Structure formats: structure tokens, C-alpha cells
Amino acid sequence: MSFLLKLLIHLIYYLESFRFGKGLRRLIYFVLAHIVRYRRKVVDANLTILLPHASKLELSAYKFRYYHHMADLIVETLWCFRASPEELKPKVRFKNPEVFEEIFASGENATILLSHIGNWELFCQWAGLFIPKLNVVILYTPIKNSALNQFMMRLRQRFGAILVSTKSTFDLFRVQKTKKVCINLFAIDQNPGDPYHQHWLKFFGQTVPVISGAEKFAKSQKQAVYFLRVTKSNTYELELIEVKYVTDKPYDLTMKQFELLENNILEDPSLWLLSHNRFKYNK
Numbered sequence: 001m002s003f004l005l006k007l008l009i010h011l012i013y014y015l016e017s018f019r020f021g022k023g024l025r026r027l028i029y030f031v032l033a034h035i036v037r038y039r040r041k042v043v044d045a046n047l048t049i050l051l052p053h054a055s056k057l058e059l060s061a062y063k064f065r066y067y068h069h070m071a072d073l074i075v076e077t078l079w080c081f082r083a084s085p086e087e088l089k090p091k092v093r094f095k096n097p098e099v100f101e102e103i104f105a106s107g108e109n110a111t112i113l114l115s116h117i118g119n120w121e122l123f124c125q126w127a128g129l130f131i132p133k134l135n136v137v138i139l140y141t142p143i144k145n146s147a148l149n150q151f152m153m154r155l156r157q158r159f160g161a162i163l164v165s166t167k168s169t170f171d172l173f174r175v176q177k178t179k180k181v182c183i184n185l186f187a188i189d190q191n192p193g194d195p196y197h198q199h200w201l202k203f204f205g206q207t208v209p210v211i212s213g214a215e216k217f218a219k220s221q222k223q224a225v226y227f228l229r230v231t232k233s234n235t236y237e238l239e240l241i242e243v244k245y246v247t248d249k250p251y252d253l254t255m256k257q258f259e260l261l262e263n264n265i266l267e268d269p270s271l272w273l274l275s276h277n278r279f280k281y282n283k
Contacts, residue, residue, distance in 0.1 A: 002151035012075055013082035021079075025071045033067035039275040046274045049204050050265060065270035069232075077121045081155040085129050092126045095239040099226065100183075104133045109182040111218040111225045113243070113257050115189040116273035117264060118230040121156070123238070124185070128159030135179040136161040139172065139186055166213075176221060184223075186214040188257055189272075195281040199251055203258055207283040215245070215253040225253060227260040232271055 015024050032038045043066060047059050054062075080088060103110045114120055127136045138156065142165050143149040153163055162179065164172045175182060188211055192198045195209035203210070218225050226240040241260060245253035265272045 002147050005148070005151065009078045009081050012078045016075070016079050021075060025068075025075055028071035028074055029068050032070055033064060038067075038070075042277050043274045046278060047269060049206060049279055050269050050272075052205070062270050063274075066274045069270050070275065073119055076119050080119075080122045080125045081158075083125075085159070088122075088126050088129060091122055091235055092130075093235050093237050095237060099240045099242075100131050100134060103183065103224070104181050106224075107181060109176055109180070109184065109221065109223055111214055111221075111223045112183050112185045112240070113188050113214055113225065113227045113260075114185050115187065115228075115230070115261050115264065116276070117271045118232055118236045118238075120187070122236065123228075124156055124161055125159060127183075127185075128157075128161035131183070133181070135175075135182040137172070137175055137179070137182050137184045138163050139166050139184070140164070141166050141190075169217075172217070173221075184217070186217070187211075188214055189261055189278065191276075191278065191280055199254060200283060201251070201255060201258060204262060204279075206279050208279060209281050210254060210258060212251060212254045214257070215251065218253065219245075219247055222247075225257075227257060227264075229260070229264050230271065231267060 012021075012024070015021055040063075043063055044059070047054075047062055047066075051059060051062070076091075080091075114123075124136070124138055138161050140153075140156070140163050143152060157163055162175060162182075164175060172184070176184075190211055192209050192211045198209040199212045200207050200209050214225070217223075225243045225245065227243050229239040229241055231237045243253060243256050243260065245256060
């Protein structure tokens with residue numbers, strides 16, 4: 001499996017290099033949207049929840065924009081695992097990069113809240129290169145296939161990012177003590193394990209279980225917290241928004257991070273990972 005993936009990465013990298021990338025994206029889009037109809041029911045259901053007042057025509061437009069984005073996401077992700085630093089640099093633009101300098105100057109580790117908007121794999125590659133003063137720590141969920149998991153870890157760490165498994169929180173706390181200064185990247189929009197023993201809150205009008213681990217971690221470490229807002233034009237444009245939270249108010253940070261996430265998704269719903277059932281559990 002890892003050999004085939006490696007071969008695919010090289011193939012897509014060279015297709016992009018020889019300017020066949022647009023044709024490849026169009027082909028992938030057509031297959032996903034019109035032949036395989038990849039998770040069409042899930043995409044439709046998610047869009048109906050996100051945009052309850054939208055017309056059928058508007059929902060259809062967002063749906064097909066999502067499949068275009070998904071084609072970009074597949075090509076960009078495989079391409080970025082082979083791309084050079086010079087090729088990666090222009091793919092991401094930060095609106096307020098001075099925040100990283102402020103974090104470094106403070107001497108204190110910080111927590112960054114991510115979502116599956118845009119291309120998170122591309123950002124993680126980029127961050128290891130172009131946030132050089134800070135240690136980039138990424139929490140990841142291990143892939144069940146051990147060989148594939150090791151292969152993906154090597155790719156994700158090739159520019160210096162530090163991966164910590166969500167199954168080993170002890171390692172995350174150890175890194176805080178041994179590496180200075182860190183930014184800890186948490187994905188906040190995933191369905192939590194054991195949902196009926198999690199915190200539930202309103203998200204797009206639905207009462208859903210949410211991951212609150214970032215709040216527990218940040219509060220325990222007394223860390224500043226930033227939400228990563230993502231938009232897309234020709235490049236991915238990112239902005240760090242500081243999230244002020246009340247330390248002794250339970251789930252205050254979790255509530256605020258999901259308000260920011262909801263607003264970011266509404267800027268362009270087609271950039272969110274709509275083919276995953278985010279509302280699988282609800283009350």
C-alpha cells in the first residue's frame with residue numbers, strides 16, 4: 001500500500017510540474033461528482049443543515065463547488081508530500097504572521113485550533129518550514145494500517161513538524177516540557193469517540209457532541225489559544241484569531257471555538273470537509 005501511495009505521489013507531482021494538473025483535477029472532479037457520486041447523500045444533508053434557507057439551486061452550486069475543492073484537495077495533498085520548500089511557500093499566505101513572532105517572544109507555548117477547512121495537510125507541511133522559530137506540534141489520529149501509518153508520519157514530519165498521537169496524551173505534555181516554544185495544533189471539528197460521554201452543544205442549530213480536549217489541555221497548561229481562520233482565493237489565506245476564555249468557566253473555550261468555526265464555514269461551505277457526516281450524532 002505504501003509503495004502504491006509513494007508511486008501516486010510521484011506521478012501527481014510530475015503531472016503538476018508539467019502543467020497537467022488542471023486536467024487531472026477536472027477528471028477527478030468528474031469522477032467524484034458525476035460517476036462515483038462520492039457520498040452525495042452526506043454532502044446534500046450537510047449543506048441542508050449549514051444553509052437551511054438556501055434555494056435548491058444555491059445548494060446544488062455549493063455541492064459541485066465542494067467536489068471541485070475535493071479534487072483540488074486530493075491533488076494538492078499528494079503533491080505537497082513531494083514538493084520542495086520553494087514550491088510550497090506561495091501556496092499559503094498568512095494575514096497576520098506577526099502573531100508567531102509574538103508567541104515566540106512570550107516564551108510560552110500556545111494552542112492553535114484547526115478545522116478541516118481548506119487543506120490542513122498542506123498547511124502542516126508549510127508550517128514546519130516557514131514558522132522556523134517555533135516547534136510545530138501536530139496531534140494526529142493513527143491510521144489502523146501500521147505500515148501506512150508509519151509512511152504518512154514520515155511524510156508529515158519531513159520538514160520538522162512533531163507528531164503526537166491522540167492515543168498518547170502523555171507525549172503531548174512531555175513535549176511541552178522538553179521543547180520551547182511550541183504551537184500545538186488541535187483539530188476541533190471531528191466526531192468524538194464515545195459521543196454520549198462528551199460535551200454537547202449547539203452547532204448549526206443541531207445539538208451535537210464535540211471534542212473538548214483542546215480546552216482541557218490549554219487550561220491545564222495556561223496557554224494562549226488561537227483559532228485558525230481559513231479562506232481561499234488563488235492561495236489559502238490564513239489568519240490567527242486569539243480566543244479569550246474564562247479559565248474557571250467550564251466549556252467556555254469550547255463554545256467560543258465552535259462559534260468561530262461556524263462563522264468560518266459560512267464564509268464558504270464548499271471548503272469544509274462536507275463528505276464526512278459531522279451531524280451523525282444529535283439530540
